[in-house]
Amino acid sequence: MDSNTDAQRMEKIVSLCKRRGFIFQSSEIYGGLNGVWDYGPLGVELKRNLKNYWWRVMVHERDDVVGMDGSILTQPAVVRASGHMEGFADPMVDCLLTGKRFRADQLEPQQGWVLNFIGAVDFDSFNSLVKEQNFPERSAIWSRVDLAPLLRQIFTNSSWHVDEKRRIGYCHLHDQFVERKEALRALIAERIFSASSLQPFSAMDIRGDRNSVTLSDARQVNPGIIVAQEFYRKRGIRSPVVILTNLQWTEHSTRYNPENGSLLTRPREFNLMFKTRTGPVEEFDQSVMAVSAVGATGPAAPIAPVTASAAESFAQTAGTSVIAEDTSRAATTEEASVAYLRPETAQSIFVQFKNILEVSRKKLPFGIAQIGKAFRNEINPRNFTFRSREFEQMELEYFCRPQRGMELLEYWKEERLKFYENIGISRDNLHVRNVPDEERAFYSKGTYDIEYDFPFGRQELEGVAYRTNYDLKQHQDQSKKSLEYFDEESKERIIPHVVEPSAGVDRTVLALICEAYAEDEAPDEKGHMETRTLLRFHPRMAPIKCAVFPLLKNKEPLVAKAKEIVNLLRPHMFVFYDEAGAIGRRYRRQDEIGTPFCVTVDFETLGEKNPALRETVTLRDRDSMQQERVAIRELVNILTSRLR
């Protein structure tokens, strides 16, 4: 894969999506909201076509599936039982320099020279000590018998570089790091530096040479040192001289920010669920809470800010303050009002299993389908809409007897592959990954990921998982309500097993756009070849099915006929009428948004030249650009047969 070309291709796709009204950044006029997207007039049509087709093949065309539409706000008990409260977490790391957050398991292993620092002191104090060391008797500090040995420990067998203009520098201690760190600590305790830090830090010289490491040369100081200076500057040393100890060549590390080389925090689990509150619960009045906590009658006592001594805890506490809460009172009020935005649509299906079973009177195997929004506070939303914080899922929970689980897993994998081909995604760009044991949820006996070759790489479109009866069992145990099925064949009560094909609407929309995006050559008005941008959507998915044009907008009979055709087609499909501009340009505009057919009303339609062509129009095909002459009365039949 040519990464450069693919990055360019993705850029073009994103820009087309905005330019033509498929997808916009949410809250764009206020600077946007990360990981959240709005669909414009064409995007919403594409999305609807996809969802409708999924519903058609998964629900309407089957006897064994019924649908439902569950709520987004979810009782904590549901997500506790499903395991989302405890287990739905990604390991997360933060850059200690910029605070940027990464998913630890998605970092590419790096190699490079790592520079270790034990702390930093302020430039002015350090620079004076450097200058005064040659004349100790004239220095108030070097002349002190208690301090001179400590200073010699720092300055002997070390090298340093100070930039007087920028008031910044580094000091490299070559050996005896433990002893020399103690000496530095003692000097700091004697307050001989006006600012200092003993917070350890390290940085990787991400672009460095494997064979050698240069701390500084005429051109620049090592990027690792620059990163460290910035790190200590952010921790209050305005003009830092950083104290460097050893350097080591490191391979296969994911401890450093791939963008700047700064050390990352250790991975922490980060729950992806959005928590909210229901009912008339306002923010607690913090001052009241604090007063009641300490039992005072006056204003709330100031609360000490959190102090983070270790470098790694910085990111956890930055920007937060601690408020003393009357936890006993808060807990009960809070518990009662907490709700979660569902992280997947599946759980509402499991929770409603018994109700739906009763009303639908289905026998195993049967399925419950749902399309709806899900929310995940993704650490790193990226790749346009691919990983969003708010997205839609199309999920089927297909319940069965345990003996049929593995067989139905294969069946649904094949069905789902067919689905993607039927919406215009080439089989060549689809891949099935058999998820290995160690990556699968512990309760799953088999999972396939259906992946697609996006311009940014091969990524998951859908998961097809055999989830055993884990979910129903969990909900039965926790709710103490029976979720059993009475099997009339065996006269047994069982908790059915389930196979789940779970697809993302937004990811599939993105795959449809990526798959459809093409550039080819077409003649312009004067017959010169030019680049044509088009979206080769499958007609089933295309937002607009047919555009209707009068050849000229100022010829009333042409306009009237074109509008008549629009009214003829409208009950059958989404039609667009356009009379503005040259006909070639109108075709181009439709090509760019993927309209598969264009109908043009011309003078032949009016029978002006050849009476045999009266009541006929040209029907143009987007991909081949071929035009055929068809009778108006045939149009509905021809088009609907091609759109099915």
Ligand code: ATP
């Ligand atoms: P990933 O590994 O990419 O985070 P996942 O395996 O957690 O995905 P599932 O929980 O299996 O995803 O969800 C089923 C489907 O929902 C996915 O295949 C995908 O199409 C969609 N989906 C999941 N998370 C997101 C997201 N953050 N943005 C858009 N779609 C998503």
